[in-house]
Amino acid sequence: MTERAEIFEVGPRDGLQNEAAVATADKIALVDMLSDAGLRRIEVTSFVSPKWVPQMADAAEVMAGIRRVPGAVYSALTPNLRGLEAAEAAGVGAVAVFGAASESFSQKNINCSIEESFERFQPVVAAAGVPVRGYISCVTDCPYEGEIAPEAVARVAARLLAMGCAEISLGDTLGRGVPERVDAMLEAVLEEVPAARLAGHFHDTGGRALENIRVSLARGLRVFDAAVGGLGGCPYAPGAAGNVASEAVLELLEAEGFETGVDGARLSEAGAFAKGLRR
Numbered sequence: 528m529t530e531r532a533e534i535f536e537v538g539p540r541d542g543l544q545n546e547a548a549v550a551t552a553d554k555i556a557l558v559d560m561l562s563d564a565g566l567r568r569i570e571v572t573s574f575v576s577p578k579w580v581p582q583m584a585d586a587a588e589v590m591a592g593i594r595r596v597p598g599a600v601y602s603a604l605t606p607n608l609r610g611l612e613a614a615e616a617a618g619v620g621a622v623a624v625f626g627a628a629s630e631s632f633s634q635k636n637i638n639c640s641i642e643e644s645f646e647r648f649q650p651v652v653a654a655a656g657v658p659v660r661g662y663i664s665c666v667t668d669c670p671y672e673g674e675i676a677p678e679a680v681a682r683v684a685a686r687l688l689a690m691g692c693a694e695i696s697l698g699d700t701l702g703r704g705v706p707e708r709v710d711a712m713l714e715a716v717l718e719e720v721p722a723a724r725l726a727g728h729f730h731d732t733g734g735r736a737l738e739n740i741r742v743s744l745a746r747g748l749r750v751f752d753a754a755v756g757g758l759g760g761c762p763y764a765p766g767a768a769g770n771v772a773s774e775a776v777l778e779l780l781e782a783e784g785f786e787t788g789v790d791g792a793r794l795s796e797a798g799a800f801a802k803g804l805r806r
């Protein structure tokens with residue numbers, strides 16, 4: 528039997544959170560195209576402060592407008608209880624808390640230390656009526672601190688797992704990760720979290736994202752975050768390029784013999800549409 532691997536589509540959220548003035552109707556159309564392409568986990572938006580990320584201010588409207596395909600899970604970022612309540616009212620199928628392995632990035636992105644972030648996330652995980660994903664940003668490099676030690680990532684991963692996160696996504700936020708350091712980071716994290724509970728989240732600033740995915744596959748990971756059209760970036764990670772393109776990840780996974788359930792032609796159409804949303 529063919530082994531499965533999954534593309535976790537983050538284009539509508541990570542892809543568009545850095546793009547000014549994308550119309551709500553276009554965000555909805557993009558999510559619908561991704562559903563039609565066969566993606567079964569789509570991160571639609573973020574219930575965050577509109578002062579921090581104004582691009583996601585229409586989160587509830589986007590959630591209300593999308594066509595929900597049976598079997599597909601539509602999720603959102605929720606940094607605190609307020610975000611969780613709004614997300615659940617909007618009918619999300621899953622949520623995500625997002626921390627970091629770098630103190631400076633944690634402060635810049637969510638305005639608190641790593642330890643304080645656990646205190647904020649704990650009630651979100653406890654109260655959530657849907658599965659909670661835990662992101663860790665800066666798993667190899669931080670835009671403010673440089674290289675991050677694998678052990679720092681493993682410590683955060685262990686805390687998120689113990690808290691009750693269903694899955695932990697390892698984010699190379701800056702997109703400067705190289706296979707050797709990604710492999711060392713994974714070796715440390717796998718001491719704390721089994722591969723079946725991990726996802727790889729690679730930006731592609733340095734052009735090594737696909738190699739980093741290969742290394743992750745060899746370590747047993749089978750879920751990879753990607754953004755259609757290679758859109759993306761974080762407002763608090765200056766210099767970071769987009770997420771690895773979903774189209775490129777699909778090509779890699781198919782070449783490696785994995786079944787994904789994604790229709791490449793429809794994904795390409797969604798990619799062309801997504802690229803047209805860039806300013």
Ligand SMILES: CC(=O)SCCNC(=O)CCNC(=O)[C@H](O)C(C)(C)COP(=O)(O)OP(=O)(O)OC[C@H]1O[C@@H](n2cnc3c(N)ncnc32)[C@H](O)[C@@H]1OP(=O)(O)O
Binds near residue numbers: 578580611664
């Ligand atoms: C690597 C990545 O790509 S991660 C994703 C990109 N980054 C992000 O989305 C970061 C988003 N960050 C944030 O939204 C903020 O840092 C927060 C909400 C997490 C924390 O900010 P803080 O200022 O510490 O929170 P605090 O509770 O004091 O609230 C600040 C303001 O935001 C509002 N707010 C807080 N949480 C939310 C929320 N979930 N939804 C909407 N508004 C919110 C508050 O009402 C307050 O508004 P006011 O200034 O008008 O009174």
Ligand SMILES: CC(=O)CC(=O)O
Binds near residue numbers: 625664665698699700
């Ligand atoms: C939450 C994320 O988007 C993860 C990252 O890029 O660090």
